[in-house]
Amino acid sequence: MKKQTDYNIVFFSLFISIWLFIGGCTSEKGKIAEPLFDKDELEAEGPIKYIDLVHCSHTDYGFTDHPMIAQELQRRFLDIAVDAAILTRENPKNEQFRWSAEALDVVKDWWEHATPERQNELLNSISSGQIAINALPFHIHPFINERQWKLMTSWVPDDLWAKFKPAVGMQHDVNGFPRSAAIGLLDKGVNY
Secondary structure, three states, X not given: OHHHHXXXXXXXXXXXXXXXXXXXXXXXXXXXXXXXXXXXHHHHOOOOOOOOOOOOOOOOOOOOOOHHHHHHHHHHHHHHHHHHHHHHOOOOHHHOOOEEEOOHHHHHHHHHHOOHHHHHHHHHHHHOOOEEEEOOOOOOOOOOOHHHHHHHOOOOXXXXXXXXXXXXXXXXXXXXXXXXXXXXXXXOOOOO
């Protein structure tokens, strides 16, 4: 029985890989994603010699810490990321600090506590390509029906969504990534 289960897992993984490769998730409009980064622009600055991974905390409220503590720490981490982006903005592209905010919920909370000046610094860091924001508010396991998917993809008001320009929707837990989530994000212009 164990051997048959192993074969089923391998077959399923292969099927999903092929399905995704041939375009298994496209938006309702059939939109195809454009490349996220301009490879030639980055290579013009010279090759990236090393990457420092700065992992501060996983945004799994209640698992990493009490939800109030995790939220406060995440706000502080985003402040540090904005400062690092500002400090390295004039560096060559391959030497600039880059950060991906793991959860839109944290960024929304940060935004509500930030001064207008600080908000502009975040928006400048997004425009420079140094900070990217996940389009998903947190891990998506509990979202299983249409109403909940609509809530998840409208976590922030449309004007704030347009300012944040989320291009990536990532699941940051082990629960998998449902096709319905991919389609909903593609329909909102989130291609990755």
